Amino acid sequence: MPKTIVEDNIDILVAGAGLGGTGAAFEARYWGKNKKIVIAEKANIDRSGAVAQGLYAINCYMGTRFGENNPEDHVRYARIDLMGMVREDLLFDMARHVDSTVHQFEEWGLPIMRDPKSGSYLREGRWQIMIHGESYKPIVAEAAKKSADKVFNRICVTHLLMDDSKENRVAGAVGFNVRTGDYHVFKSKAVIVGAGGASNIFRPRSVGEGAGRVWYAPWSSGSAYGLMIGAGAKMTQMENRIVLARFKDGYGPVGAYFLHLKTYTQNCNGEEYESKWFPDLQKMVGKEYLDPELSHATHRPIPTCLRNHALINEINAGRGPIHMVTMEAFQDPHLEEIGWHNFLGMTVGQAVLWAATDVNPKYENPELTTSEPYVMGSHATGSGAWCSGPEDVSPDEYFWGYNRMTTVEGLFGAGDAVGGTPHAFSSGSFTEGRLAAKAACKYIDDGKAEGIRVSPEQIERRKEEIFKPMEHYKLYRNEIVAGSVNPNYINPRQGLDRLQKLMDEYAGGATVNYMTNDKLLHIGLKKLKLLEEDLEKVAAKDIHELLRAWELKHRHLASESVVQHTLFRKETRWPGYYYRGDAMKLDDENWHVLTVSRRDPETGEYTMEKAPCYHLVGDEEAAADADVA
Amino acid sequence: MPTFVYMTRCDGCGHCVDICPSDIMHIDPTLRRAYNIEPNMCWECYSCVKACPHNAIDVRGYADFAPLGHSVRVIRDEEKGVIAWRIKSRNGETDMNLLAPITTKPWGTAIPKLSEAPEPGQEMRDSQLLFNEPKYVRMDDGDLHTLESNGLQMKAGVYY
Numbered sequence: 001m002p003k004t005i006v007e008d009n010i011d012i013l014v015a016g017a018g019l020g021g022t023g024a025a026f027e028a029r030y031w032g033k034n035k036k037i038v039i040a041e042k043a044n045i046d047r048s049g050a051v052a053q054g055l056y057a058i059n060c061y062m063g064t065r066f067g068e069n070n071p072e073d074h075v076r077y078a079r080i081d082l083m084g085m086v087r088e089d090l091l092f093d094m095a096r097h098v099d100s101t102v103h104q105f106e107e108w109g110l111p112i113m114r115d116p117k118s119g120s121y122l123r124e125g126r127w128q129i130m131i132h133g134e135s136y137k138p139i140v141a142e143a144a145k146k147s148a149d150k151v152f153n154r155i156c157v158t159h160l161l162m163d164d165s166k167e168n169r170v171a172g173a174v175g176f177n178v179r180t181g182d183y184h185v186f187k188s189k190a191v192i193v194g195a196g197g198a199s200n201i202f203r204p205r206s207v208g209e210g211a212g213r214v215w216y217a218p219w220s221s222g223s224a225y226g227l228m229i230g231a232g233a234k235m236t237q238m239e240n241r242i243v244l245a246r247f248k249d250g251y252g253p254v255g256a257y258f259l260h261l262k263t264y265t266q267n268c269n270g271e272e273y274e275s276k277w278f279p280d281l282q283k284m285v286g287k288e289y290l291d292p293e294l295s296h297a298t299h300r301p302i303p304t305c306l307r308n309h310a311l312i313n314e315i316n317a318g319r320g321p322i323h324m325v326t327m328e329a330f331q332d333p334h335l336e337e338i339g340w341h342n343f344l345g346m347t348v349g350q351a352v353l354w355a356a357t358d359v360n361p362k363y364e365n366p367e368l369t370t371s372e373p374y375v376m377g378s379h380a381t382g383s384g385a386w387c388s389g390p391e392d393v394s395p396d397e398y399f400w401g402y403n404r405m406t407t408v409e410g411l412f413g414a415g416d417a418v419g420g421t422p423h424a425f426s427s428g429s430f431t432e433g434r435l436a437a438k439a440a441c442k443y444i445d446d447g448k449a450e451g452i453r454v455s456p457e458q459i460e461r462r463k464e465e466i467f468k469p470m471e472h473y474k475l476y477r478n479e480i481v482a483g484s485v486n487p488n489y490i491n492p493r494q495g496l497d498r499l500q501k502l503m504d505e506y507a508g509g510a511t512v513n514y515m516t517n518d519k520l521l522h523i524g525l526k527k528l529k530l531l532e533e534d535l536e537k538v539a540a541k542d543i544h545e546l547l548r549a550w551e552l553k554h555r556h557l558a559s560e561s562v563v564q565h566t567l568f569r570k571e572t573r574w575p576g577y578y579y580r581g582d583a584m585k586l587d588d589e590n591w592h593v594l595t596v597s598r599r600d601p602e603t604g605e606y607t608m609e610k611a612p613c614y615h616l617v618g619d620e621e622a623a624a625d626a627d628v629a
Numbered sequence: 630m631p632t633f634v635y636m637t638r639c640d641g642c643g644h645c646v647d648i649c650p651s652d653i654m655h656i657d658p659t660l661r662r663a664y665n666i667e668p669n670m671c672w673e674c675y676s677c678v679k680a681c682p683h684n685a686i687d688v689r690g691y692a693d694f695a696p697l698g699h700s701v702r703v704i705r706d707e708e709k710g711v712i713a714w715r716i717k718s719r720n721g722e723t724d725m726n727l728l729a730p731i732t733t734k735p736w737g738t739a740i741p742k743l744s745e746a747p748e749p750g751q752e753m754r755d756s757q758l759l760f761n762e763p764k765y766v767r768m769d770d771g772d773l774h775t776l777e778s779n780g781l782q783m784k785a786g787v788y789y
């Protein structure tokens with residue numbers, strides 16, 4: 001049996017240190033001078049998470065001090081983009097702090113481009129600023145390392161530990177070292193989960209060797225969701241998966257192309273196609289959500305999902321491929337250089353692909369397409385845990401004591417882990433980590449973590465569970481001559497393939513044009529249960545496969561939650577992200593609510609509820625409203 | 630695009646193994662050199678390529694959609710604070726050198742150690758402020774935005 005290594009008396013454990021986790025570890029030291037702060041990360045925090053290869057833009061910056069935007073402007077933008085379904089208390093809170101985060105990044109050495117005329121940061125769009133961000137992750141990792149007592153790299157966290165003396169209170173986490181195979185136990189008063197969103201739960205468009213070519217990193221294993229769902233935390237908006245319109249095959253970003261380089265899209269005949277889909281779409285979602293004339297006059301954005309809808313339908317109508325018109329912008333050598341830098345700074349593979357296929361965007365308009373769906377909570381979507389907001393903003397239903405604390409006591413989230421906060425991006429995720437850290441320190445200082453007890457039985461039980469795939473392999477491997485086909489087990493890759501296929505076909509993936517319905521979702525749930533049984537028999541031939549086995553189990557938990565939520569919300573709220581074929585219209589009368597779920601950790605049963613959707617409205621609007629009523 | 634390692638350049642130092650976020654750069658036990666054990670879990674993030682002291686790692690576009698004969702090479706220099714790229718297309722018509730800064734400060738010097746920052750008082754703890762705030766959050770260097778200061782309310786119902 002593997003060695004057991006116990007790290008005791010931790011105050012704050014950060015599980016997963018991408019942008020959210022590094023923010024948490026950094027800030028925790030300020031509020032907890034004498035606290036023991038520990039990071040457990042499955043890769044190496046210098047290059048881990050969605051920002052491993054860098055970013056060329058910070059997508060969430062208000063510019064309040066330059067008089068550019070107020071926090072509530074960003075809240076309205078996120079609300080419009082997500083068809084109303086956001087946690088506006090959490091968004092407002094993130095937005096009022098995010099600028100201080102970004103200015104600190106600049107102090108730390110992150111090269112942020114400046115507008116030579118105004119002196120403010122160079123804008124790519126209303127919310128985005130341009131950076132030379134190749135070393136974004138090493139820089140924020142440095143900040144986290146300076147604050148943390150210990151950083152445990154290469155620990156795959158598999159479960160949260162629960163307090164044996166008080167129900168529904170967290171007590172740390174367990175996992176294993178993906179190099180040594182040692183079992184690691186972290187006993188901690190509070191845990192901040194920053195383990196990121198989920199790629200690879202829907203079948204990707206790429207095949208074979210290219211299967212790692214996904215938009216969100218292949219190592220985004222949905223662990224934030226797997227860990228929190230497994231501990232019985234409530235989740236929200238898990239149905240709200242995201243589909244991205246990106247450069248075909250390479251998934252290169254399009255933001256800078258649209259916003260800064262002023263490129264645009266057209267169909268195979270060189271025609272603008274978006275507007276012609278809008279009248280029908282308007283009938284589906286209502287004029288309040290899609291009003292192209294108003295958008296034109298006021299720069300009110302057209303929601304991302306609705307633009308996807310037009311692209312998907314134009315391709316289905318036989319007028320694909322959709323092209324990004326680069327040939328005009330790229331005649332300017334300066335813009336051409338920016339176009340390439342944009343890839344090298346955050347999606348190098350797109351540059352490789354263009355080099356390999358001789359695409360020169362100066363002379364040829366490259367193809368765009370829509371991706372497979374992803375589940376995450378910091379881009380143009382808001383899946384994640386149901387968390388408390390700040391006391392000075394949140395209404396009662398959104399507030400239970402500590403900012404960014406889930407419904408499990410002492411368990412906090414940041415970044416993709418937190419639900420209802422789309423458009424946080426890198427800077428907002430880091431900011432959320434900071435907020436969670438301050439609240440977690442207060443939780444401890446208030447004495448809320450007194451008397452935590454973790455039984456040896458719990459620690460032993462988890463150990464057996466974690467290493468079972470390796471035992472299973474040893475037990476049955478020699479029943480067969482060789483190869484990967486065995487009647488007693490599947491390997492993690494085989495399990496992942498099955499998960500992706502069933503999610504794709506039953507829960508609205510790319511090959512079915514993002515379509516699903518009640519019947520399909522029920523079949524999906526049944527198949528997920530069967531897969532769950534087989535995951536008890538997943539086999540790992542070495543520690544690396546054990547890592548893949550646990551990533552798969554986390555993806556499976558996240559997927560089940562997605563299907564349960566999709567089933568619950570009987571409407572099509574985000575055409576272009578997914579469609580409920582049996583309820584093709586947006587239905588504000590019944591569904592202008594946030595969906596909240598809880599999976600019982602003992603029985604695996606789901607309970608679903610609706611939570612009210614509070615909006616941030618100006619005093620004047622509210623007064624006018626009162627008059628009408 | 631998945632990475633591969635040139636046999637003659639790799640000395641088995643393990644930097645790539647240490648950094649790969651996907652845990653797929655491993656040392657071959659017989660050859661004592663690194664290789665990509667799971668190309669279909671590679672994000673072509675170039676973290677290993679940038680970390681290799683011998684430029685032994687390169688990238689070849691995914692076999693299922695990228696034709697052979699291209700190259701995107703990189704050298705990252707922390708001391709000079711720059712990263713240099715060279716892109717060569719398959720037909721040779723694109724051959725670009727691109728340079729970008731990676732930091733504006735000598736590496737690792739400009740980040741504060743918060744254990745040495747002055748301890749926050751009770752008032753600060755009870756407020757909504759984070760470290761270093763309200764610096765940078767307001768144009769007039771005023772306090773943090775609140776519902777009251779911005780004339781806002783949280784209201785249930787349908788607002789667009």
Ligand SMILES: Cc1cc2nc3c(=O)[nH]c(=O)nc-3n(C[C@H](O)[C@H](O)[C@H](O)COP(=O)(O)OP(=O)(O)OC[C@H]3O[C@@H](n4cnc5c(N)ncnc54)[C@H](O)[C@@H]3O)c2cc1C
Pocket residue numbers: 015016017018019020021040041042043045048049050051055056057058059060155156157158175194195196197215216217219220221223224253346347378379414415416417424425426427429
């Ligand atoms: C292609 C792409 C382009 C983007 N472009 C931009 C942009 O231009 N601007 C912008 O601001 N934002 C951008 N984003 C968004 C931004 O990267 C994310 O919003 C942000 O990184 C989310 O932070 P996070 O902490 O939630 O997750 P991550 O940063 O992904 O961190 C998750 C961490 O958890 C670790 N982990 C996972 N599972 C486990 C486990 N079981 N045990 C231990 N550790 C674990 C991971 O290794 C990782 O370190 C982009 C993202 C992608 C993928």
Ligand code: SF4
Pocket residue numbers: 634638639640641642643644645646662663680681682683684685686
């Ligand atoms: S970093 Fe380079 S030299 Fe070192 S093991 Fe990896 S490939 Fe070989």
Ligand code: SF4
Pocket residue numbers: 631632648649650651652653654665670671672673674675676677678
């Ligand atoms: S390119 Fe990235 S994912 Fe691929 S082997 Fe190198 S470090 Fe790992």
